[in-house]
Amino acid sequence: MSSLPGAPDTLEQALQDAVRRLMAAGVPSPRVDAELLAAHLLKVSPGRVRALVLTGSAAPEGFEELVEERARRTPLQHLTGIAYFRHVELAVGPGVFIPRPETESVAQLVIDHALTLDAPKIVDLGTGSGAIAASVADEVPGADVHAVELSDLAVAWAEGNLRPHGVTLVQGDLADALAEHDATFDVVVSNPPYIPSAAVPNEPEVALHDPGMALYGGGEDGMDLPAAAAASAARLLKPGGYFVMEHAEVQAGEVASLLRRAGCWLSITTHRDLTGRDRATSAVLARPAPSKAKRTP
Numbered sequence: 001m002s003s004l005p006g007a008p009d010t011l012e013q014a015l016q017d018a019v020r021r022l023m024a025a026g027v028p029s030p031r032v033d034a035e036l037l038a039a040h041l042l043k044v045s046p047g048r049v050r051a052l053v054l055t056g057s058a059a060p061e062g063f064e065e066l067v068e069e070r071a072r073r074t075p076l077q078h079l080t081g082i083a084y085f086r087h088v089e090l091a092v093g094p095g096v097f098i099p100r101p102e103t104e105s106v107a108q109l110v111i112d113h114a115l116t117l118d119a120p121k122i123v124d125l126g127t128g129s130g131a132i133a134a135s136v137a138d139e140v141p142g143a144d145v146h147a148v149e150l151s152d153l154a155v156a157w158a159e160g161n162l163r164p165h166g167v168t169l170v171q172g173d174l175a176d177a178l179a180e181h182d183a184t185f186d187v188v189v190s191n192p193p194y195i196p197s198a199a200v201p202n203e204p205e206v207a208l209h210d211p212g213m214a215l216y217g218g219g220e221d222g223m224d225l226p227a228a229a230a231a232s233a234a235r236l237l238k239p240g241g242y243f244v245m246e247h248a249e250v251q252a253g254e255v256a257s258l259l260r261r262a263g264c265w266l267s268i269t270t271h272r273d274l275t276g277r278d279r280a281t282s283a284v285l286a287r288p289a290p291s292k293a294k295r296t297p
């Protein structure tokens with residue numbers, strides 16, 4: 001249904017037009033995105049947008065332009081400036097990885113374990129926007145949460161997101177960061193870059209807007225950074241400490257075998273996300289990883 005010439009679109013008409021344009025552009029969830037863009041402009045919740053539809057309200061100014069940008073496959077979160085992750089809202093934009101729903105399950109594993117501990121010390125390696133670290137700080141009272149990130153731009157976003165949660169943010173390489181904290185953490189969590197170098201993602205939002213540094217794990221199989229995160233976890237954890245790492249579904253076997261080969265991990269467990277895919281692995285540190293000096297023959 002379109003409005004009379006000269007008459008302003010109702011919100012519902014504008015949403016229906018937006019759905020048609022977004023669907024034609026291949027956006028996977030057109031109605032949800034259209035409602036979230038309207039909610040952003042109207043400064044109300046998506047629920048309130050649906051209520052305004054029922055009362056015949058007018059479309060907000062600037063809606064068509066935002067829909068046009070979304071149709072060009074600019075990530076929704078870059079247009080609204082916000083990513084929702086568990087119970088936290090994160091400021092995001094160009095230069096930082098948009099947190100994904102499957103990572104909420106990774107954070108859940110950390111939170112469930114951390115809630116069994118008294119004042120746990122936790123670190124998130126490759127924190128990006130700070131999604132995991134902020135959620136853990138938000139949901140585990142008394143936790144001492146640290147976060148490590150290498151990218152200048154991601155650190156700038158993470159600083160603003162983590163400060164209100166009291167998280168200690170360190171700029172550095174997850175491979176050697178926090179050496180002064182070796183063998184002191186109760187939990188290490190990481191969602192490192194893990195995509196193989198040749199596997200360029202299909203979605204324009206990811207391929208064109210997520211920073212390459214957040215995507216590609218290094219090496220043909222994308223496993224260089226996941227392996228570095230696992231080695232750092234063995235260095236940073238106390239004996240009995242808990243490690244959780246996200247990975248691609250096809251990497252579950254490789255992650256489990258790299259942890260087995262390290263010889264210092266117990267209870268190596270693969271975890272499924274909400275869609276049933278093997279997307280995370282946890283393990284418990286049996287004893288500290290052998291030092292480099294001891295490994296040399």
Ligand SMILES: C[S@@+](CC[C@H](N)C(=O)[O-])C[C@H]1O[C@@H](n2cnc3c(N)ncnc32)[C@H](O)[C@@H]1O
Binds near residue numbers: 103125127225
């Ligand atoms: C897949 S993103 C995950 C971000 C965030 N943890 C999340 O789950 O939304 C990986 C992050 O690791 C960072 N990163 C890449 N290489 C790194 C390194 N060597 N040391 C520390 N962080 C690194 C990237 O900049 C990016 O922010």
